[in-house]
Amino acid sequence: MSKSKKIIIGVAGIVAVLAIALLGSGMYFFHVAEVRAPKTFIKANKFKKNDPIFKYDAAFRKQNIQTWHQTTPGxxxxxxWYVANPIKTNKTVVIAHGFAGDKSQMAMYGQMFLNLGYNVLLPDDRAAGKSEGNLIGFGWTDRKxxxxxxxxxxxxxxQAEIAMFGVSMGGATTMMTAGEKLPGNVKVFIEDCGYDTVKNEITYEAQARYGIPAIPRFPLVDIVSGISKIRAGYSYGEASSIKQLHKNHLPMMFIHGGADKFVPTAMVYKNYAATQGPKELWVLPGVAHAMSFQNNPVMYASKVQSFLDRYFH
Incomplete structure (x- = not known):
């Protein structure tokens, strides 16, 4: 065998090994990102009795909670969970939870909205809580x-007047839902620390958590995105809050921590610029990811109420 043929075979072998390694890595990271399973890198909030928001969480769990269901086209x-406000009202808020979370983790926000005079609907996303499904939708499949x-x-x-609210992935879900065709009953949206696109968030986390380079362009995120397209029906590039916000003309409030290291604070400015309706931006200096309510629940509730009062009777 000639020397040139040996070189070609050697290079082909290296390429094959790299391709197999990248595909294997892609499958691993797809499982980490989208397959329903415990996410050990996500720390669930545990409230102590002296925590200022403990009373919100505890009070909601004492409410008369109804269970609602829906069946997806698939x-x-x-x-x-649905809780009717003790004082009869047509005002209802739909609350979207975060990545690797479920409706129970949003109970404190549910109580905040009950205090503000709203009925509350708290869904479990597909592949979360008591909902069926094995693949996390990052807000994109959830928007429907x-x-x-x-x-x-x-x-x-x-006669319902509806607001939608979400935190982290739930914030992105809220923004993505805002770009869909909705009944006129929907009046406003409030999102807290949601990402601009799934691709940007996954790329950021790949760098921050695993040291995977984005520049020069590294194919792993694109490989995981391709697996997602086959397995979950969407690629990371198409799952965009920004694209959906370009179609939204309803009022939206944007909340973000100024020291967010999970969904970078810079993303909120892109989201804020993208929406086409009346808008308000509140960035809390020094506050970490999804901690704005816990940092100061009284001020948070007051800011939210002030925004809502402009658009509800």
Whole structure:
């Protein structure tokens, strides 16, 4: 065998090994990102009794909680909590939870909105809590589910006035839902620390958590995105809050911690610029990811109420 053929075979072998390694890594990171399983790198909040928001969480769990359901076009049964405000009202808020979370982790926000005079609907996303499904949607597949939850509210009460609120991935879900066709009952959106695109968030986390380079362009995130397109039906590039916000003309409030190291604070300015309706931006200096409410629940509730009062009767 000639020397040149040996070189070609050697190079081909190296390329094959690299391709197999990248595909294997892609499958691993797809599992980390999207497959329903415990996410050990996500720390769930545990409230102590002296924590200022403990009373919010505890109070919500004492409410008369109803269970609602919907079935997706793909046959997944989704679960939600609904709490009617003790004082009868048509005002209802739909609350979206974060990555690797579920509706129970949003109970403190549920109580905040009950205190503000709203009924509360708290769904479990697909692949979360008591909802069926094995693949996390990062808000993109979930946005259609939230449209159906909103329509269910309207079916039960045609006079309903609806707000949508979400934190972290739930914030992105809120922004992505804002770009869909919605009934006129929907009045406003409030998002807290949501990302601008799934691709940017995954790329950022790959760098921050695993040291995977983004420049020069490294193919691993694109490989994981391609696996997602095949397995989950969407690529990371198409799952964009910004693209959806370009279609939104309803009022939206944006909240973000100024020291957010999980969803970089810079993302909120892109989201804020993208929306086409009335808008408000509140960045809290020195506050970490998804900690704005915990940092000062009284001020947080006051800011949210001030925004909502402009658009609800």
């Amino acid at each position: 046959g997944l049964k989704l679960d939600a 589910d939230y449209v159906r939850w909103i329509n269910q509210i309207v079916q039960k009460n045609p």
